[in-house]
Amino acid sequence: MSKIIALLLSVLVVVISPQECKYAAECRPRECCHSTSAVPSKLAPDCTDIMCDTQCIDGAVDCNAEIGCVGGLCVVSKEYLLCERDEDCDEYERCHPKHAIRKEFVPYISRTCSTNCEVGSIDCGQGKVVCQRNNCTTIFFRDEKERQGRKEL
Numbered sequence: 001m002s003k004i005i006a007l008l009l010s011v012l013v014v015v016i017s018p019q020e021c022k023y024a025a026e027c028r029p030r031e032c033c034h035s036t037s038a039v040p041s042k043l044a045p046d047c048t049d050i051m052c053d054t055q056c057i058d059g060a061v062d063c064n065a066e067i068g069c070v071g072g073l074c075v076v077s078k079e080y081l082l083c084e085r086d087e088d089c090d091e092y093e094r095c096h097p098k099h100a101i102r103k104e105f106v107p108y109i110s111r112t113c114s115t116n117c118e119v120g121s122i123d124c125g126q127g128k129v130v131c132q133r134n135n136c137t138t139i140f141f142r143d144e145k146e147r148q149g150r151k152e153l
Helices: 002-016 077-081 144-151
Strands: 027-029 038-040 067-070 073-076 089-091 100-102 127-132 135-140
Touching: 027 067, 027 073, 067 077, 073 077, 077 100, 077 135, 089 127, 089 135
Parallel strands: none
Antiparallel strands: 027 038, 038 073, 067 073, 089 100, 100 135, 127 135
16 A cells, blocks of 8 residues: 555656756747746647737846756746855856856756866866856856955955
């Protein structure tokens, strides 16, 4: 009996959490017009015969935001980049990070990284994750002097 209940609960979890994706192409806007959130393609509305106005709403997919797949969830870029301070952001890649993302969207990846200082990453103090203009991003240092000066920021 307990095995049947466990099986039913595992099926229920899959049904309750339908926002799974591997690639951005598997995601679509949640609403037909001015959508600021995303869902898996199979859950998206059919917008074939819908005519939207030309209003540009900041953060909407039909204006200036993009749909992505982050940590297995369909999101709009503004969702996973928005921040208020540096502490809101973290490294997107676990090994040799080059990009930043809001902490709650960091995908869990358990892996062992090499100790190499890769060019173009923020490894070994070559850069850091920051919140600039309310978006998580990475900055890179040109030299040791700039790195020492920016550490205090």
